[in-house]
Amino acid sequence: xxxxxxxxxxxxxxxxxxxxxxxxxxxxxxxxxxxxxxxxxxxxxxxxxxxxxxxxxxxxxxxxxxxxxxxxxxxxxxxxxxxxxxxxxxxxxxxxxxxxxxxxxxxxxxxxxxxxxxxxxxxxxxxxxxxxxxxxxxxxxxxxxxxxxxxxxxxxxxxxxxxxxxxxxxxxxxxxxxxxxxxxxxxxxxxxxxxxxxxxxxxxxxxxxxxxxxxxxxxxxxxxxxxxxxxxxxxxxxxxxxxxxxxxxxxxxxxxxxxxxxxxxxxxxxxxxxxxxxxxxxxxxxxxxxxxxxxxxxxxxxxxxxxxxxxxxxxxxxxxxxxxxxxxxxxxxxxxxxxxxxxxxxxxxxxxxxxxxxxxxxxxxxxxx
Numbered sequence: 001x002x003x004x005x006x007x008x009x010x011x012x013x014x015x016x017x018x019x020x021x022x023x024x025x026x027x028x029x030x031x032x033x034x035x036x037x038x039x040x041x042x043x044x045x046x047x048x049x050x051x052x053x054x055x056x057x058x059x060x061x062x063x064x065x066x067x068x069x070x071x072x073x074x075x076x077x078x079x080x081x082x083x084x085x086x087x088x089x090x091x092x093x094x095x096x097x098x099x100x101x102x103x104x105x106x107x108x109x110x111x112x113x114x115x116x117x118x119x120x121x122x123x124x125x126x127x128x129x130x131x132x133x134x135x136x137x138x139x140x141x142x143x144x145x146x147x148x149x150x151x152x153x154x155x156x157x158x159x160x161x162x163x164x165x166x167x168x169x170x171x172x173x174x175x176x177x178x179x180x181x182x183x184x185x186x187x188x189x190x191x192x193x194x195x196x197x198x199x200x201x202x203x204x205x206x207x208x209x210x211x212x213x214x215x216x217x218x219x220x221x222x223x224x225x226x227x228x229x230x231x232x233x234x235x236x237x238x239x240x241x242x243x244x245x246x247x248x249x250x251x252x253x254x255x256x257x258x259x260x261x262x263x264x265x266x267x268x269x270x271x272x273x274x275x276x277x278x279x280x281x282x283x284x285x286x287x288x289x290x291x292x293x294x295x296x297x298x299x300x301x302x303x304x305x306x307x308x309x310x311x312x313x314x315x316x317x318x319x320x321x322x323x324x325x326x327x328x329x330x331x332x333x334x335x336x337x338x339x340x341x342x343x344x345x346x347x348x349x350x351x352x353x354x355x356x357x358x359x360x361x362x363x364x365x366x367x368x369x
Contacts, residue, residue, distance in 0.1 A: 001065025002089040003037050007081055008099070010042075013057045014075045017046035019200040020053040021071045032068040035088075037061045046071060051197050052118050054203075055228040063089070067096055068110040076104055119231055121215055121222045127185040128211040129166065131225070135205040137168045137179045138198045140348060140357060143324050145195035146172035156235040156353070157193035158220070158242070161185060169242050170195065175321045176242060176360040177328075189216055192239050197221075197232040204228060232329040240250060246360055247346060250337040252310030254284060255350060258334045262326040264302035268293045269319035271300040277364055278319040284338070285312050293319075315341045316364040325359040341366070350356065 017033055025031065025048055034045040034050075042059035058362040067090055077098060078086065087099040090109065098105040106193040138157075146154035151173075157367065158169040166183040169176070201223055205212065213224040223230040265280060272278045272293040283290040285307070315338065325347055326334075333350040 001035070001037050001060045001096075002063035002087075003042055004085050004087050005042055005058045005059040007078065007083050007086055009057050009059070010086055011075075011078050012057050013042075013044045014071070014078060014120050016055045016069055016204060016318065017044045017053045018075060019203060020046040020048055020051045020230075022048050023072065024073050024327045025035070025049075026066055027114075029068065029110055030116075031071055032070045032110045032115065033074055034068050034115050035110070036066040037064050037166065039064070041300050045115075046330045047116055047118070048060050049116055050194065050233045051114075051200065052231045053200075054118060057227075060325040061136060063246050065090065066112055068112050069096055069107050070110065073107060077107075078279050111337055118229075119217070119220050121220060121231065122223065123213070123222065124262070126213045126215050126224075126277055127161065127187060128185065128213050129181070129183070130209045131205045131212050132207050132209060134212055135202050136355075137166075137181065138202040138205075140179045140328050141168045141170045141177040143328060143355040144170040144172055144175050144177035144359075148172075153192060153235055153237040153239055155196075156194050157198055158239045159189060159191045160186055161189045169239070171242060171245070171360075173239065173328075175227065175325070176245060176358075177325075178242065178246075178358040180356045190239075191221065192235040192237070193232060194235055197230075201230055204230065207347055230245065233341055245344075246358060247337075247339060247344060250310075250346070252284070252308070252313055253308075254289065254338070255307040256289065256304060256334060256336065258326055258329055258332060260304050261334075262323065264289075264291050264304045265319055265326070268300050268302050271295050271297055278306055279316055279364055280319045280322075281314065281316045281366075283312075284308060310338075313338055313341060315345070316366050317345070317361060318364060329349050329357070329359075347353065 030048050036043040042057040045054045088333040090096045095106045095108050160167040166181045169178050217221040221232050268280045268291045280293045288307055289304050289306045291298050331349040335348050335350050337346040344360045344362050349355045
């Protein structure tokens with residue numbers, strides 16, 4: 001194998017495929033990058049079995065072949081080389097030579113035959129969505145996925161298409177995030193993707209309007225971004241029927257400035273941080289929401305102007321869950337819907353034209369409730 005590539009192109013490709021390499025695997029080969037050359041392309045692949053990333057790079061190919069070398073070491077070497085063309089070759093099959101200006105490295109190769117093959121996916125069940133839209137949808141839902149592995153299905157995000165709607169849904173038992181976009185596609189898909197996969201996908205997606213093509217098999221999902229392909233296993237099991245969790249009728253509606261409410265809750269949460277529940281109390285009155293927190297450290301009281309439709313209410317929340325939602329939303333005014341002090345709060349944008357997100361947060365039950 002022999003090729004020449006610019007440092008910038010090679011470094012960017014390494015950075016992309018390293019997102020699939022955790023460095024925690026008991027299989028040493030999964031700490032390596034597969035490097036392949038064919039007629040006119042350099043192909044790099046990283047994998048941890050569950051997630052695989054392949055990217056193609058422009059390079060001058062002089063001899064075809066394939067090797068696997070340690071990803072961390074290879075990445076560090078390329079990063080520290082001068083900003084010039086890099087010549088890489090292997091002659092004996094045992095080691096790889098890296099040349100750039102006056103620098104010369106020899107890296108011992110890993111066993112190419114041990115590297116896992118990427119799942120074969122027939123790319124005929126495809127739908128497309130602009131990269132920036134998918135990136136935003138992931139950002140606005142992934143925070144609500146469970147971190148606890150006791151219910152593995154909740155560590156994923158539901159990927160659902162039906163009635164020409166594309167929905168991403170995440171929930172962890174305490175809160176729920178739902179984001180929807182219109183989709184000109186009649187396929188019906190229901191699959192759960194590991195949140196850690198979507199986290200890495202969002203880092204690779206651009207902010208532009210180029211489409212990403214998505215293909216499903218019963219066990220895998222493929223994201224095709226042209227020169228880069230991301231393949232991930234799907235989580236097994238059935239996702240919670242989220243529609244049955246979201247209330248449709250409420251007795252109380254609050255309209256508030258999102259940023260004002262966020263700032264008040266963040267300040268109130270400072271006093272709540274010495275408890276596991278980050279408890280804050282909301283006293284919802286006619287024109288005001290009074291936010292309080294008491295702890296061994298002291299107490300805090302905040303007030304924010306609101307428009308109230310319905311009866312007054314006292315309710316308590318884990319401040320972290322409210323802060324996560326308010327930070328991820330972007331609209332100036334939001335609506336908070338309530339039914340009682342022990343029922344979920346459902347948060348949406350006030351502008352109905354932009355109301356394609358739904359967030360649900362469960363309250364904390366107080367002793368007097």
